[in-house]
Amino acid sequence: MASSSSVAAGPTGLSYPSGFDMKASWANLSPYADALDFNVSKGFPSECELSQVHVLHRHAQRYPTQWPLDGGGMEAFAQKLANYTKRHPSKKIGTGPLAFLNDWEYMLGLNTLLPTGAATEATSGALFWSQYGRLLYRADRGDASWNASLNVYSNGTSRPKPTFRTTSYPRILESARWWLSGFFGNTGANSSYSEYNLVIIPEVDDFNNTLSATDSCPKGTEPGDNAAEAFAPTLVKDAHKRFAVYLPEDLKLDTIDIVAMFNMCPYEYATLGQSSFCALFTEKEWRDFEYFADLQFYGNYGFGSPSGRAQGIGYVQELAARLQSKVIMSSDSSINYTYDDNTKTFPLDQPVYMDMSHDDIIVSVLTALGLDYFKYSPHGMPTSVSQAPRRTFNLNQLTPFGARLFSEVWTCPKDISFKNLQPQKYKNPDLSSEPNTTDYIRFVLNNAPVPVDGLTACDGSVNGFCPVEKFLSSIPDLNKEAMYQEACFGDYNITSQVGNGQPRNP
Structure with missing residues (x-):
């Protein structure tokens, strides 16, 4: 978790005396790394059977979007420099640390999944097989990767070909395919197609899709951008003064340029x-940059957004339906029941589910679950501060490139204790014939279990393990709190942050 920095701003550069890693302050643009922890013990219960894992995954490294605070601003900055050079062909743009601008060219495209992103997804799929897939499919010694012969029920009869879901947006679709190439252990990204079915749900305006909920939920995504814009002058103030020394007097950079x-x-x-x-900013400025991004997501998709819960409730409803082995015949949320009302496109009873989506969906699902750990205050996150405050909502921990939210389902014997967990699970016991077992669900975000405080039906849970029956009993209340x-x-007309992800208190 990033904390407020009381350290004086040191010299800019690629390394810092404190050991600070700037990549951990790139928020949702950070390369994937496991989350440190969310104050819950990591590990696995040795006596329990891992029954299912539901994966909600973010795409990986991409080119920027056209959003003004993203690619739109970078293109405008590049054009400003190009226009200046055109007007003053014999003049240098930068000196000192900004001298590289004299030869710099803007090399970025828009939206496309990058090769580094493809590698992140393939690695994620391969790691998932190693950590979860081999247990769920009871791989034998020497089974380093998927084999279709493992796709059987406990009685030995063949299971249907596994089905996974993605949106139609190119970087999401390609991320899904690369993840699956890693999971199925193929050395060629396209050679695993025959092993699975992939449901591609259109990602277009006004089309219900739980993996792109803002397309069908048009309100409530302004407070985050407004909060970020209010904090932006604080973010850029020192850098703006510092850079002016190395630029021509008649080349004026504004806040969006910085x-x-x-x-x-x-x-x-x-x-x-x-x-x-990367070498231009101090440790404090990078921490403030992360907060700048956190403000956007907290107010647009999290507890600070009046539609934060609503945007994520559709996926929560789908998770509940899968846990009950039920298709969905109607929708009061972002669910598209023309996909969810049949097992061809909404399969049931699979050991593994994987839905490829966006960073904002992961944030809104955590919000729809009402998980207090990620809530800041009844009034949102502050903007009138001199530096990033201490908080538990940090995008580099929540939604780096390639982020993943696992909903694990464990079948456990009576009187199980979740206090002592083992770091590695080598064998998955078969408890199908054991009497008096109980199913538990645990949410694991970027390989770190998440506390379920705030999900009142799960009160008393140890290390995040909540009885599935209790979790399912909470769904009607979560639906009401979402106020879809x-x-x-x-x-x-709410333009500032709210406290509980709702347009009003229920």
């Missing part, structure tokens, strides 16, 4: 392997 220079670092790192922009129709289509 934000673009921040953004250029992680995007060029993902695209080119390194970036001269009012949050997504109501007659309200």
